[in-house]
Amino acid sequence: MRLSANTIAALLFAVLILRLLDLYMKLMYHAGAAMEGIRKRNKLGDGCYHVFLDVGSNIGIHGRFLYEPDLYPDSTSSVAQFALEFGYPRDNSLFCVFAFEPNPKFSKRHRDLERAYDAMGWRYKFIMAGASNADGNLTFFHSHLVDSEMENGFSALTSKTLYGTDATSRTVRIVRLASWIRNEIEDRVIPAQYSNEVSKPKVVMKLDIEGLEFKVIPDLLTTGVLCKNIDLMMGEFHYAPGNHNYYPINLTSDGRHILHNRNEGKSLSEQMLRLLDISEHCMTNIRLNDDESYPTDPHDLPPLNISVPVR
Structure with missing residues (x-):
């Protein structure tokens, strides 16, 4: 045809x-x-087997507790907690530390830590920002210790009423921690060479953010980020007698929800912990400890021209 x-x-x-x-x-x-490859490569957490989020890192001593625990025998809790979570000795190449600290006074210290640990083959990333429940800028206040080696009072919830007439203010960047974890840590790419690791990948977070935890933790809970991504959260709630000057704390931008005093702060803390405890679908463990055993660092950083075998 x-x-x-x-x-x-x-x-x-x-x-x-x-x-x-x-x-x-x-x-x-x-x-x-x-x-998809571009999306994955853009995550800061790509290539990290274990992750430690040091939120409110101050001088970064907890990063040193993790990477160099033998230098800090007087740690009251964190060195031991890291050993429980990750074992000891451990391979530091499996870890990534992300240190959030808004105080510009400590930025050089963290940059030095980044360089020193990079020379060792250890990943340490400094994020010069505070943690909150929204992205933007916020006014923080320096304490009278601003010119000393130690300053534990850099906070957005306190002012000259606590720090005295010589307190100074500084506008700093803040990030919504729930979004940051979702964008940079959740579903991170774990290299194939780690497939034979006995322990599962973990994310541990230390949260010490001078009262802003009352904004951050509810956001982590309601978004599901905490229970999905964080295996262990260490830190403290600021409702102790010495924290009375943090109050009142405005929890929402419209002023509808306010913690008027530390008793209300304690009550909210207990309610959040109870929610975590009764949930059968949230495996996040909570350790309320505030390891301030080393307010200053007695040890030099590893020299840049020397590297040692990773244990």
Whole structure:
């Protein structure tokens, strides 16, 4: 049977369309894979087996507790807690530390830690920002210790009423911690060479943010970020007798919810902990400890020109 010229042309056109469609589907597949690769490479947590989030890191001593525990035998809790979670001795190349600290006074210290640990092959990332329940800027106040080696009073919830007339203010960047964890840590890429590790990947967070935990933790809970991503949260709630000057704490931008005093702060803390305790679907462990055994660092950083084998 002879085909007409029009029929042949139609068949050739159909074949061309099918080939173009096949080519289009292949291009879309590879483009999707490429975009997925770009998305994954953009996560700061990619390549990290274990993650330690040091939120409110001050001078970064907890990062040293993790990487160099033998230097700090007088640690009251954190060195021992790291040993329970990650074992001891441990391979430091499995870890990434992300240190959040808004106080510009300590930025050089953290940059020095980044360089020193990078020379050792250990990942340490300084994020010069405070943690809150929204992205933006916030006014923090320095204590009268601003010019000393130790300053534990850099907070957005206190002012000259606590720090005295010589207190100074500073506007700093804040990040919504729940969003940051979701964007940078959740579903991070774990390299194939770690597939034989006995312990599962973990995320441990230390939270010491001078009263802002009353904003951050509810946000972590209601977004599901805490229970999905954090294996252990260490830290403190600021409702002790010495914290009375943190109050009142405005929990919402419209002023509808206020913690008027530390008793209300304690009550909210207990309610949040109870919610975590009764949930059968939240595996996050909580350790209320405030390890301030080393307010200053007695040890030099590892020298940049010397590296040692990772244990």
